[in-house]
Amino acid sequence: MDDFTKVQNMVATLFEAPLESVTLQSSKDDFVLWDSLNHLNLIMEIESEFNVSIGIEEIAEIRTIQGIMDLLKRHRNK
Structure with a gap:
């Protein structure tokens, strides 16, 4: 599974959104459930899945x- 697909699945699951609604152009304003708490939940999932530490x-x-x-690309190029 490529990185985008992993992120797409995370976002769709966490924000209870249809998978096809999660695109590269999607922003936090597109998801009702993307609030400050779920933002941190997303960060923790990204850190866990991709083994990165986000500042x-x-x-x-x-x-x-x-x-x-x-962000993932920058962390891979460190």
Whole structure:
């Protein structure tokens, strides 16, 4: 399973959204359940699934699915 598919599944499950509604262009405004608590739940799932540690500044910057993918790419290139 590729990274986008993993993230897509996480977001769809966590925010109770149809899988096909989660695209690279999706933002937190597209999901009713993407609140501050679920934002942290998403961060913890990403850290666990991809074995990364996301900094405080990065947590605040995540607002889109593309942003998550960019973050993962940056962490892989460290």
